[in-house]
Amino acid sequence: MSYRVSVLQYRPQLLKAEENFARISTMLSELDTDLVVLPELALSGYVFSNVSELPLVAESIPEGRIFNGFRDLARARNMSIVYGFAESAGDQYYNSCALVNPDGSFYIYRKIHLFNREKLFFSPGNRPFAVFPGKGGVKLGLMICFDWQFPESARSLGLLGAQILCHPSNLVLPWCQEAMKTRSLENRVFSITANRTGTEVNADLKEYFTGMSQIVGCKGEILLRMNETEEAIYTVEIDPDLALNKAITERNNAYLDRRLDMYTL
Numbered sequence: 001m002s003y004r005v006s007v008l009q010y011r012p013q014l015l016k017a018e019e020n021f022a023r024i025s026t027m028l029s030e031l032d033t034d035l036v037v038l039p040e041l042a043l044s045g046y047v048f049s050n051v052s053e054l055p056l057v058a059e060s061i062p063e064g065r066i067f068n069g070f071r072d073l074a075r076a077r078n079m080s081i082v083y084g085f086a087e088s089a090g091d092q093y094y095n096s097c098a099l100v101n102p103d104g105s106f107y108i109y110r111k112i113h114l115f116n117r118e119k120l121f122f123s124p125g126n127r128p129f130a131v132f133p134g135k136g137g138v139k140l141g142l143m144i145c146f147d148w149q150f151p152e153s154a155r156s157l158g159l160l161g162a163q164i165l166c167h168p169s170n171l172v173l174p175w176c177q178e179a180m181k182t183r184s185l186e187n188r189v190f191s192i193t194a195n196r197t198g199t200e201v202n203a204d205l206k207e208y209f210t211g212m213s214q215i216v217g218c219k220g221e222i223l224l225r226m227n228e229t230e231e232a233i234y235t236v237e238i239d240p241d242l243a244l245n246k247a248i249t250e251r252n253n254a255y256l257d258r259r260l261d262m263y264t265l
């Protein structure tokens with residue numbers, strides 16, 4: 001099966017959700033692909049200084065204006081889109097990502113492993129890792145940024161049948177891109193890590209984001225890696241069905257050879 005997968009890397013403007021959405025819409029308007037993954041918190045920026053900034057950029061689902069803009073784009077361009085956003089739900093905020101499909105279906109993942117100051121603003125995800133159908137029924141596992149640190153995230157998604165890990169990110173530590181090669185290899189799944197670029201400053205806070213968004217094959221091979229600063233979309237053609245084969249040798253299988261009775265989890 002031939003499937004085009006894309007990764008979008010860019011630098012959002014802090015707290016300018018409408019402007020950021022307009023920019024992303026322009027970037028996506030000519031894109032010919034089956035699936036595109038965008039960064040974590042792609043509309044809001046990342047460096048919040050105060051919880052009072054959240055209502056300026058957060059959206060509730062399914063009525064959010066930008067969420068519906070992405071649904072329209074998915075329909076019009078006949079592609080699945082995964083993007084990170086600040087989700088408002090009752091009196092809680094979640095660091096979430098949405099999968100929106102060309103047939104109008106949608107799914108939400110709420111980040112389970114919050115990173116550093118995110119804990120000041122967001123509630124941790126309250127739903128287990130899950131796999132959802134993207135365009136063409138391809139099974140997509142959703143995880144966000146710091147979830148990479150915990151191998152249980154990708155392992156859970158792989159065991160649930162994910163063929164592609166969709167991984168919106170705002171990376172500030174230097175290890176994730178290399179670690180995701182291993183997450184792909186140990187689970188024999190594709191992974192798409194969409195990072196942002198640039199330095200963001202808010203009050204006395206400052207973060208540098210490492211770019212280097214990438215698409216990794218199910219043997220851990222880098223199919224595409226961007227540089228630290230570019231703002232662009234790249235597309236790679238893959239066969240997601242390769243991720244259904246967990247065989248390593250004729251006598252080894254990445255999942256069937258596990259020794260659950262020997263592990264402490």
Ligand code: ACM
Nearest residue numbers: 115145146170172
């Ligand atoms: C991160 O989880 N955004 C570092």
